[in-house]
Amino acid sequence: MSAPKKVVLAYSGGLDTSIILKWLQTEYRCEVVTFTADLGQGEELDPARKKAELLGIKPENIYIEDVREEFVRDFVFPMFRANALYEGLYLLGTSIARPLISKRLVEIAAETGADAVAHGATGKGNDQVRFELSAYALNPNIKVIAPWREWTLTSRTKLLEFAEANQIPIAKDKRGEAPFSVDANLLHTSSEGKVLENPADEAPDYVYQRTVHPEEAPDKPEMVEITFEKGDAVAIDGEAMGPSEILTLLNELGGKHGVGRLDLVENRFVGMKSRGIYETPGGTVLLEAHRGIEQITLDSGAGHLKDSIMPRYAELIYNGFWFSPEREMLQALIDKSQEHVSGTVRVKLFKGSARTVARWSEHSLYSEKHVTFEEDAGAYDQKDAEGFIRLNALRLKLIATRNARVKG
The missing domain is CATH 3.40.50.620 (HUPs)
Structure with a gap:
């Protein structure tokens, strides 16, 4: 060169x-x-x-x-529409x-x-x-x-x-x-090296910078309501905010309650394993809420397809292929799935956990009259299930009959 x-x-x-x-x-x-x-x-x-x-x-x-x-509008939010987690745990902050x-x-x-x-x-x-x-x-x-x-x-x-x-x-x-190396941005902090290199040793408390220890978090839970439009958070507790404002506030709320800590040994793209301590308080709350609103607005086929491609999408980001055609193709599919992912989710923050406790939406697919244990006024004929089961059992019965014949 x-x-x-x-x-x-x-x-x-x-x-x-x-x-x-x-x-x-x-x-x-x-x-x-x-x-x-x-x-x-x-x-x-x-x-x-x-x-x-x-x-x-x-x-x-x-x-x-x-x-x-x-950063939040054009990179973090599109990634969160996919519920992206690398190796099932890491929210990809770095x-x-x-x-x-x-x-x-x-x-x-x-x-x-x-x-x-x-x-x-x-x-x-x-x-x-x-x-x-x-x-x-x-x-x-x-x-x-x-x-x-x-x-x-x-x-x-x-x-x-x-x-x-x-x-x-x-x-x-x-x-x-330095005792360890730190990378930080609005989504997370990442700590690696030195005192953290041996995965058999618990990370010292001083490594954590954005979250209180869950055991020392407030003894009273706190509720936060997050409103979504087409898969992106647009308001907190009814107050409209911009993307970076939302993540900043969720970081404060999540950090106060010890939410978003992760001790992970991950597989680097270059071939080695490394141990990192991640703090993603706002992102953890946001992921929980996004999952919550998808539960009532996203069709099962679309949701299951999204979940099946998520590991590949997350791996592309982790490995540095954000600007690749395959990531953009997957993004188009993911964004299409978010057309009706609008509504509000209530999340309870308490002692290191963020749990969805309520969700509602004008775009909801949830039908109470279909799932009720009370009279459903003819919304669902339970006798229809018999034929459904018979058709799905047919191939299993044929396999069992064949196996019995061969063994005999």
Whole structure:
């Protein structure tokens, strides 16, 4: 690959991406543009601007953008229409943020005339795959630089020595090894590494950042009502809100009641197993509510088909194929299923759990007169079940007769 002339770097302002910034300048002698996304990670972003300026980045080459609304509206909500869970448990909080970051990296590269983008993902993880597959899907000619796969700074000691040699500020708590690595956005927090690497050891309480311990959550349950339109949440307790507002409020409510903790050993796309601690309080409440409204508005055939393709859909997102044609095809099917998924769900939050306790909708398929144990006024003739059972039993009876004959 020829040396890039201008690179757009996904920049957090932390030590690692600051080292990458300086490394790009010294290794490639190129101009660097920084992009810092506000995804709701809960950190001040102005320090990232100041640090970029300190490292010689021109003010016009520093991009800091609030993408929370786009993140929830165009990425999180479409994923939640599918009830997506990777390996049956993980709500894909890190995975779903990467295509948005890559999208903006490629767009900023086009706006600034850059010929390359760069990220700070390591060569062992999934994020390098997600960043790069997304970038190539959006611009097949873009160059992608992954310093962790190129440089010789293979230890914390070497990173700190490089930082000191290049006058990169080092926070005092970074001089020792961090106890664990954290990724955060409006959907979740993800903690990995160090004290969490042995799956036989319970995660220390200090790892959890967004949720109280369920045992210490309020002793009184709290109800929250979530209203949906075509599969997307649009209101909380009757108050209309935007997507990011809804997720923010559900994070507060869920976190207060210890909802959304997950200790998971997952299978990375690159082949190894890894252990992560995830906190997704708002997402857990949202998933429960979405399932609740689908229970009364979604036909059984459509619902069962959705459930059958969900693992494939979730795996595509986890593996970095958000911009693939197959994910878009599945999304079209999922979105079609949501045309009548509108109504309100009441969820009870209590001691780490979020449970649907009531749901109602003008689009409901639930017919009380058909399922009642009282008189149904002729809505359902129970005698019809006899023929239904006989037809479905026919092949089973033929198999049993054949088996008895063969054995005899």
